[in-house]
Every structure is written in C-alpha cells, then in structure tokens.
Amino acid sequence: xxxxxxxxxxxxxxxxxxxxxxxxxxxxxxxxxxxxxxxxxxxxxxxxxxxxxxxxxxxxxxxxxxxxxxxxxxxxxxxxxxxxxxxxxxxxxxxxxxxxxxxxxxxxxxxxxxxxxxxxxxxxxxxxxxxxxxxxxxxxxxxxxxxxxxxxxxxxxxxxxxxxxxxxxxxxxxxxxxxxxxxxxxxxxxxxxxxxxxxxxxxxxxxxxxxxxxxxxxxxxxxxxxxxxxxxxxxxxxxxxxxxxxxxxxxxxxxxxxxxxxxxxxxxxxxxxxxxxxxxxxxxxxxxxxxxxxxxxxxxxxxxxxxxxxxxxxxxxxxxxxxxxxxxxxxxxxxxxxxxxxxxxxxxxxxxxxxxxxxxxxxxxxxxxxxxxxxxxxxxxxxxxxxxxxxxxxxxxxxxxxxxxxxxxxxxxxxxxxxxxxxxxxxxxxxxxxxxxxxxxxxxxxxxxxxxxxxxxxxxxxxxxxxxxxxxxxxxxxxxxxxxxxxxxxxxxxxxxxxxxxxxx
Ligand SMILES: Nc1ncnc2c1ncn2[C@@H]1O[C@H](COP(=O)(O)OP(=O)(O)O)[C@@H](O)[C@H]1O
Ligand SMILES: O=C(CO)[C@@H](O)[C@H](O)COP(=O)(O)O
Numbered sequence: 001x002x003x004x005x006x007x008x009x010x011x012x013x014x015x016x017x018x019x020x021x022x023x024x025x026x027x028x029x030x031x032x033x034x035x036x037x038x039x040x041x042x043x044x045x046x047x048x049x050x051x052x053x054x055x056x057x058x059x060x061x062x063x064x065x066x067x068x069x070x071x072x073x074x075x076x077x078x079x080x081x082x083x084x085x086x087x088x089x090x091x092x093x094x095x096x097x098x099x100x101x102x103x104x105x106x107x108x109x110x111x112x113x114x115x116x117x118x119x120x121x122x123x124x125x126x127x128x129x130x131x132x133x134x135x136x137x138x139x140x141x142x143x144x145x146x147x148x149x150x151x152x153x154x155x156x157x158x159x160x161x162x163x164x165x166x167x168x169x170x171x172x173x174x175x176x177x178x179x180x181x182x183x184x185x186x187x188x189x190x191x192x193x194x195x196x197x198x199x200x201x202x203x204x205x206x207x208x209x210x211x212x213x214x215x216x217x218x219x220x221x222x223x224x225x226x227x228x229x230x231x232x233x234x235x236x237x238x239x240x241x242x243x244x245x246x247x248x249x250x251x252x253x254x255x256x257x258x259x260x261x262x263x264x265x266x267x268x269x270x271x272x273x274x275x276x277x278x279x280x281x282x283x284x285x286x287x288x289x290x291x292x293x294x295x296x297x298x299x300x301x302x303x304x305x306x307x308x309x310x311x312x313x314x315x316x317x318x319x320x321x322x323x324x325x326x327x328x329x330x331x332x333x334x335x336x337x338x339x340x341x342x343x344x345x346x347x348x349x350x351x352x353x354x355x356x357x358x359x360x361x362x363x364x365x366x367x368x369x370x371x372x373x374x375x376x377x378x379x380x381x382x383x384x385x386x387x388x389x390x391x392x393x394x395x396x397x398x399x400x401x402x403x404x405x406x407x408x409x410x411x412x413x414x415x416x417x418x419x420x421x422x423x424x425x426x427x428x429x430x431x432x433x434x435x436x437x438x439x440x441x442x443x444x445x446x447x448x449x450x451x452x453x454x455x456x457x458x459x460x461x462x463x464x465x466x467x468x469x470x471x472x473x474x475x476x477x478x479x480x481x482x483x484x485x486x487x488x489x490x491x492x493x494x495x496x497x498x499x500x501x502x503x504x505x
Contacts, residue, residue: 001073002073002074002075002076003022003029003067003071003073003074003075003076004022004023004075004076004078005020005021005022005023005029005067005075005076005077005078006020006021006023006077006078006079006080006450006453006454006457007019007020007021007060007063007077007079007080007081007236007240007449007450007453008021008080008081008083008251008445008446008447008448008449008450008451008452008453009056009059009080009081009082009083009084009168009245009446009449010083010084010248010251010443010445010446010449011052011055011056011082011083011084011085011164011165011168012084012085012248012283012284012445013036013038013047013085013104013105013106013283013284013285014035014036014038014283014284015033015034015035015036015055016033016034016036016052016055016056016058016059017031017032017033017059017443017445017446018031018032018033018056018059018060018062018063018446019031019063019443019446019447019450020063020064020066020067020075020077020450021447021450021454021469023078023079023453023454023457023458023465025469026465026466026468026469026470026471028441028443028447029066029067029070029071029075030062030063030064030066030067030070031063031066031442031443031446032058032059032060032061032062032063032064032066033059033062034054034055034056034058034059034062035055036051036052036055037051038104039101040107042109043107043108043109043111043354043361043362044103044107044109045103045104045105045106045107045353046101046102046103046104046107047088047101047102047104048098048101048102049090049098049101049102049164049167050097050098052084052164052167052168053168053171053233056082056168056233056234057233057234057235060234060235060236061234061235064077064235064236076236076237077234077236077237077240078240078241078457079222079240079241079242079243079453079454079456079457080172080226080234080240080241080242080243080453081242081243081244081245081246081251081449081450081452081453082165082168082169082172082242082243082245082449083165083245083246083247083248083250083251083445083446083448083449084163084164084165084166084167084168084182084245084247084248085104085105085164085165085247085248086105086138086163086164086182086185086247086248086249087104087105087138087139087140087143087163087185087186088102088103088104088105088140088143088163088164089102089103089140089143089144089147089161090102090161090162090163090164090167091147091154091155091157091158091160091161091162092158092159092160092161092162092167093157093158093159094159096160096170096171099154099157099158100151100154102164102167103143103146103147105138105285106138106284106285106320106353107137107143108137108320108353108354108361108362109137109146110137110142110143110145110146111137111142111354111361111362113137113142113143113145113146113149113205114135114136114137114139114142114361116145116205117135117141117142117145117187117203117205117206118134118135120203120204120205121199121200121203123299124299124300124301125297125299127187127299128296128297128298128299128305129192129297130190130191130192130193130197130199130200131184131187131188131189131190131191131192131197131200131305132184132191132192132295132296132297132304132305132306132307133184133185133187133301133304133305133306134298134299134300134301134304134359135187136301136356136359136361137354137356137361138185138318138320138356139185139186139187140161140163140185140186140187140188141186141187141188141200141206142187144161144206144208145205145206148205148206148207149205158212159212160176160212160213160214161208161212161213162176162178162214163178163182163183163185163186163214163247165178165182165245165246165247165248166178166179166182166214166245168245169223169242169243169244169245170214171230172224172226172227172230172234172242173223173224173225173226173227173230173242174224174227174230175215175223175224176213176214176215177214177215177216177217177223177224177244178213178214178215178216178217178244178245179216179217179219179244179245179246179250179309180194180216180219180307180309181219181246181247181250181306181307181308181309181314182245182246182247182250183196183216183307184305184306184307185247185304185306187200188200188201188206188208188213189216191295191305191306191307192295194216195216196210196213196216198210217244218244219244219246219309219310219311219452219462220310220455220456220461220462221244221456222241222242222243222244222456223242223243223244223245224241224242225238225239225240225241225242226238226239226240226241226242241453241456241457243449243452243453243455243456244309244452245449245452246309246448246449246452247306247309248445249281249287249289249306249314249316249318249445250306250307250308250309250314250448251309251444251445251446251448251449251452252279252281252415252444252445252448253279253289253291253308253309253310253314253448253463254308254309254310254448254449254451254452254462254463254466255441255444255445255446255447255448255449255450255451255466255471255472256277256279256413256415256439256444256448256463256466256471256472257463257464257466257467257471257472258276258277258279258290258291258308258463259291259310259312259461259463259464260291260292260293260308260310260311260312260313273292273293273404273405274404274405274406274407275290275291275292275398275399275404275405275406275407275410276290276291276410277290277410277411277412277413277437278290278395278398278406278410278411278412278413279412279413279414279415280391280412280413280414280415280416280428281415281416282322282323282414282415282416282417282418282419282421282424283322283323283416283417283418284322284323284324285318285319285320285322286318286319286321286322286323286387286388286390286391286418287316287317287318287319287391288316288317288391288392288394288395288398289306289314289315289316289317289398290314290315290398290404290406291308291312291313291314292312292313292314292315292398292402292404293312293313293404294313294402294403294404295307295313295402296313296315296398296401296402297401298315298397298401300359300397301359302317302357302358302359302393302394302397303315303316303317303394303397303398303401303402304316304317304318305401309448309452309462310461310462310463313402315398315401315402315404316394317357317390317391317393317394317395317397317398318356318357318394319355319356319357319387319390319391320351320353320354320355320356321350321351321352321353321355321365321387322387322418323416323417323418323424325350325352325353325365325383325387326350326380326383326384326387326418326423326424328352329348329350329379329380329383330380330383333376333379333380334376335376335377335380337380337421337423338421338422338423339376339377339380340377340378340380340381340384340423341375341376341377341378341380341381342378342381343375343378344369344371344373344374344375344378345369345371345489346367346368346369346370346374346378346379346381346382347367347368347369347382347385347386347489347490347493348365348366348367348379348382348383348385348386349363349365349366349367349386349490349493349494349497349501350365350383350386350387351363351364351365351366351501352364352365355390355501357390357391357393357394358390358393358494358498360498360501360502362501362502363501363502364501366493366497366500366501367379367382368493369382369489380423381423381427384423384424384427385427385431385486385490386490388424388427388428388431388432389431389487389490389494392431392432392487395432408433408434409434409435409479410434411434411435411436411437411476412428412432412434412435412436412437413437413439413472414428414436414437414438415439415444419438420442425438425477429477429479429480430480430482430483430486431482431483431486431487432479432482433479433480433481433482434479435476435477435478435479436476436477437472437474437475437476437477438474438475438477439471439472439473439474440473440474440475441469441470441471441472441473441474444471447466447469447471448462448466448471451463451465451466451469451471
C-alpha cells in the first residue's frame with residue numbers, strides 16, 4: 001500500500017525546497033532542492049517565474065525518489081502547500097505566462113516610487129492605519145508603480161498580478177488564490193478591513209484593477225485540487241489538495257507552531273499580552289518576527305504589521321543584507337565564513353544591497369575602526385555584528401508598536417540557512433544576551449507549508465499540527481552577557497553615518 005505523505009514547498013530567493021512529511025508523526029521523510037538564479041545590478045533583482053516552476057518539479061522529483069528509496073514503498077502525496085519569498089511582483093499575460101521577469105523583494109529601484117506613494121496617501125501613518133506597513137521599496141505596490149512608470153507596455157500587457165507563492169499555487173490548482181499573510185505584504189491589502197483596499201488601488205500611481213489580483217482565501221480551506229497537468233509536472237497522482245499557501249516568514253511561523261492567542265488572563269487593558277518567543281531567520285534576507293494578538297502599526301517602517309497565516313498577526317523586521325553579505329566579506333578576505341576573531345573596534349554597516357532596516361534603500365556598505373593591527377577575522381566578525389544589530393533594533397521596536405511585552409529573557413528561535421553557522425549563532429547570543437533555541441527541524445518554511453497541507457486533512461490548525469510534530473524542538477543555549485560596547489559602537493556609527501547613507505546623490 002502507498003504511504004500517505006503531505007508536501008511543503010519553500011520557493012525562496014536562492015532555491016526551492018520540497019519536504020515530504022508523514023502527516024501523523026511529522027517524520028521528515030524526504031527533502032528535495034533546486035537552485036534559482038537572481039539577476040540584476042544597480043539595485044535591480046529579478047528572477048524568471050518559469051524558473052521557479054521548473055525548480056519545483058526538479059525538487060519534487062528528487063524528494064519523491066528519496067522517499068521511495070528510504071521507505072521502500074510508493075508514496076501518495078495527498079496535500080501540498082506552497083510558501084514563497086514575499087512581495088515579488090509577478091506579472092502574467094492572459095495565458096498565464098510571465099510578461100517579464102519577476103521584480104523581487106530586494107529590488108530597490110522603486111525607492112523613489114515608495115516615497116511618492118507614501119505622500120500620495122498623506123504619509124506613513126495613513127498607510128500603517130490601513131495596511132499595517134509603510135510602502136518601502138520591498139513592498140509590491142511600489143514595484144507596480146515603478147513598472148508603470150518605466151515599462152508602461154509591460155504594465156498594459158499584464159492580465160494578472162501575482163506574488164511568487166500564489167503564482168505557483170495557481171499553476172498547481174488552476175485557481176487564482178492567495179492568503180492574508182502574503183497579501184499583507186503587497187501594500188494594497190488592508191489589514192484593517194481584511195480586503196483589498198480600493199482607495200490604494202485607485203491611486204494615480206497604481207491604477208490597478210482588483211480583477212487582476214488573486215482572491216484572498218481563508219487560511220484553513222483548500223485553494224483547490226491539483227490539476228492533471230500539474231500532477232504530471234510534479235510526478236504525483238492528480239487530485240491532491242492544494243492549500244492556500246503563504247509568504248515564507250508566515251510559513252516559518254506555522255512550522256514553529258507560533259499562534260496569536262493571548263493568554264486568558266490578559267485583556268485589552270493589558271495590551272497584546274506577552275510574546276512567548278521571537279524568530280530570527282537568517283537567509284538572503286534577515287528577518288525577526290513574533291506572533292502577536294495586536295496588529296502592528298509602525299510609521300517608521302522598521303516593523304511591518306503583517307498578518308500571519310493562522311488568523312493573527314506577525315510583526316516583522318527585515319534586512320536586505322544577511323547571509324550573502326557575510327559570505328561576500330568572507331570571500332573578499334579569502335576566509336572561511338566561520339573564521340572570525342575577537343578584538344579590535346571594527347564596525348561594519350553591511351548595506352551592500354541598500355537597506356530596508358534601517359530604511360536606506362540607496363545606501364552602500366561602510367567600515368570604520370580599522371587599525372594597522374586589525375585582523376581579517378575581526379573584519380569578518382564585524383560583518384556578522386552589523387547584520388545582527390539591525391535585526392535586534394527591529395526586535396526592540398516590536399513591543400512598543402504592538403503593545404506586546406517582549407521580556408528580557410524572551411528566547412530567540414534561530415532558523416534559515418545561517419542557523420547552521422556557529423558564528424551566526426554566537427553573534428546573536430552575544431549581542432542579544434537572550435537564550436537561543438536551535439530547532440532541530442531544518443527547512444522550517446517548507447515544514448510550515450507541509451503543516452498547512454496536513455491541516456487540510458486533519459482539520460487541526462496548522463500551528464497545532466506543527467506543535468504535534470515537535471518541529472520547534474531543539475537545544476536551548478543559555479544567555480551570555482550582552483556585548484554592550486559593540487552595540488554602542490554600532491549605534492553611534494549608524495547615527496553618524498546616516499546623513500551620508502541617506503541622500504540620493
Ligand atoms: N553551514 C552554514 N553556515 C552558515 N551559513 C550557511 C550555512 N549553510 C548555508 N548558509 C547560508 O544560508 C544561506 C541560504 O539560506 P536560505 O535560508 O536557504 O536562504 P533563502 O531562503 O534566502 O533562499 C546562504 O546564503 C548561506 O550563506
Ligand atoms: O521581504 C521579506 C520579508 O518581508 C523577505 O524575508 C522575503 O520573504 C525573502 O525571504 P528569503 O528568500 O530571504 O527567505
């Protein structure tokens with residue numbers, strides 16, 4: 001008899017990962033992976049969505065082969081959900097083919113459009129009241145404004161606008177469906193009203209017909225069933241359920257079992273309750289987030305007031321420069337990424353791709369504190385410190401903008417490719433002074449998507465499925481004394497460098 005499995009997909013910036021999971025035990029039976037390419041320079045970052053579709057097939061076949069080999073049985077995939085990199089602008093023609101490459105979350109060419117859009121609605125506060133977010137250059141709406149201004153022919157040829165995860169979901173089941181989590185990063189979804197915002201869509205800079213957007217489906221029902229053609233593409237039988245999917249950070253929250261339920265004794269009078277844990281995700285982007293009962297509204301734009309994929313809220317800070325920035329510095333220095341050294345007073349603001357947190361889209365990197373005695377290992381360590389410093393600043397802000405208590409001993413769950421690196425983990429421990437948990441399950445985004453798929457079969461909530469699977473379990477590293485001197489140096493460097501990093505020319 002065939003073994004019943006569920007599939008979770010993480011279509012992220014650098015690669016597609018597919019996990020096949022036993023829906024009962026949570027055993028990770030197989031993992032497939034296929035890389036993507038990102039092209040562009042001078043602020044541009046683009047990928048061909050067709051590449052994601054073929055990577056999905058490659059990774060799926062790899063996982064199925066592995067599952068057959070490991071279990072010695074045929075495997076029947078009964079449900080699949082797709083999580084994807086957030087915010088990317090996918091423009092499709094009437095046949096569902098990309099009009100042009102997708103403009104990714106870390107493409108900063110729309111920085112000027114972002115500023116103008118902010119003003120169009122009366123400022124940052126007006127945006128956060130409606131959407132929970134300030135339209136910084138990562139937000140999809142700014143990319144659509146950029147496209148209309150720079151490539152009007154592409155904009156006119158567009159018959160459907162999608163995010164990366166819902167582009168793939170539609171290829172799987174034929175239905176144009178998204179979810180509130182990923183929609184909340186588009187800039188045109190009102191988290192206050194839980195629907196697309198007509199006032200925003202009608203802004204002269206956007207003029208986007210809502211008929212071009214996917215339907216926002218409830219998170220706990222299927223988007224459809226896999227079509228014959230898609231089933232063939234993946235190598236599975238047709239008829240499997242397809243979940244609504246979500247953004248990659250929302251899926252990681254599902255995989256970690258985070259849910260926005262305020263403890264019974266906490267009421268509106270005490271605000272949004274207390275966070276139980278915060279997540280540090282270390283990939284192309286660095287993200288920090290937690291689950292809260294209150295929607296975040298941060299007019300500084302440092303914390304995005306996203307919705308999550310289980311009915312609550314996911315306040316999130318995101319940097320553009322994380323693992324790749326550190327790897328770049330390591331390769332410049334000709335060192336292994338773990339070869340960091342103590343000592344010295346080097347400060348690095350590794351804003352090589354511009355930056356989103358702080359919002360300096362046109363900035364470049366900056367190093368100070370160099371001496372004759374400075375060693376390459378100290379410079380490398382400064383790259384890690386600069387990347388972690390921005391995420392910690394965002395974490396500090398989550399409390400005030402959500403009315404949620406972020407306790408001094410709040411544990412940090414560290415995930416993403418960087419979580420495998422000792423230097424990353426030790427830098428987070430030293431600069432945060434908090435306990436750090438290293439969930440044993442790798443690929444938490446894909447696992448979260450698999451939990452969403454499994455929840456369609458068992459009718460539990462997806463976080464409840466993931467908790468039953470124990471996906472967040474792993475060793476806890478005790479807190480160490482916070483390295484206040486380094487934090488002060490970084491604060492000061494950022495404050496002094498700001499006027500140099502912010503201007504346009
Ligand atoms: N053993 C390791 N130690 C430190 N970093 C690692 C290790 N393995 C992978 N990485 C980092 O993980 C990153 C990829 O992480 P991932 O979460 O898959 O990224 P994304 O989701 O953006 O595609 C790479 O940029 C690489 O620097
Ligand atoms: O823009 C954000 C979050 O707002 C990024 O976190 C993207 O969702 C890309 O994620 P990775 O590919 O780096 O995992």
